[in-house]
Amino acid sequence: MKLKAELAGRDYIEVDCEGEDLQKPGRVQKVSVLGCSEFMEMMRKMRRSFGNDIAKWPVPGGTDHSSLLLKEMILKLRGEWQFPYPHAEICHCRTVATETVDQAIIAGAHLTEVVTRQTNASTACGTCRPEVQKIIDYRLDKKSS
Ligand code: FES
Known part of the structure; x- marks a missing residue:
């Protein structure tokens, strides 16, 4: 299954992981990242510090767009993402x-x-x-x- 966190038309993180359970995604197989220089730099730093398994990265506390996207992806991979409004x-x-x-x-x-x-x-x-x-x-x- 694929999980994606994106800022329309700009930054995104897409992760391929094992299994089909949205609440408990399996092991991360592939990570694709695209975005502005600030976002790419943040991802490079996180990878250097914590490796490739995004689920094990610390949740960033910032409110800039890079931190919010990364937080979303980490929580999704941990099965802890609970977006408060379910309708389109x-x-x-x-x-x-x-x-x-x-x-x-x-x-x-x-x-x-x-x-x-x-x-x-x-x-x-x-x-x-x-x-x-x-x-x-x-x-x-x-x-x-
Ligand atoms: S203004 Fe949004 S539902 Fe009425």
């Missing part, structure tokens, strides 16, 4: 995909107001606003308010 569309009024909101957060929109400006989510009834906040909180390790 988060804002039904504006037809905004969950992935669009998530990509904005990875790219640096860390306040609901900024996500709203960039994606159009939560600009009508506002019902989706708490869900947008949950994704921000999960990505940034904040307690939900």
Whole structure:
């Protein structure tokens, strides 16, 4: 099976691993990485320090896009990734995909107001606003308010 963490059109980490269980992926077989120079440098440093098995790398605490992607991949490989909103569309009024909101957060929109400006989510009834906040909180390790 393949696991992929990506920032649309730019950085991604793709890992081939044994088994088909999304909750408990097997041993890492192949890692593919593509991204900006900052991201590639981070991956080089991590590989030099911790080897090729991403599942054993420490989870980065930063909130820059490289750290958020890497954190996602490490948690997925450990079977600990629990994204807080399971549906493909988060804002039904504006037809905004969950992935669009998530990509904005990875790219640096860390306040609901900024996500709203960039994606159009939560600009009508506002019902989706708490869900947008949950994704921000999960990505940034904040307690939900
Ligand atoms: S569901 Fe997002 S503004 Fe209504």
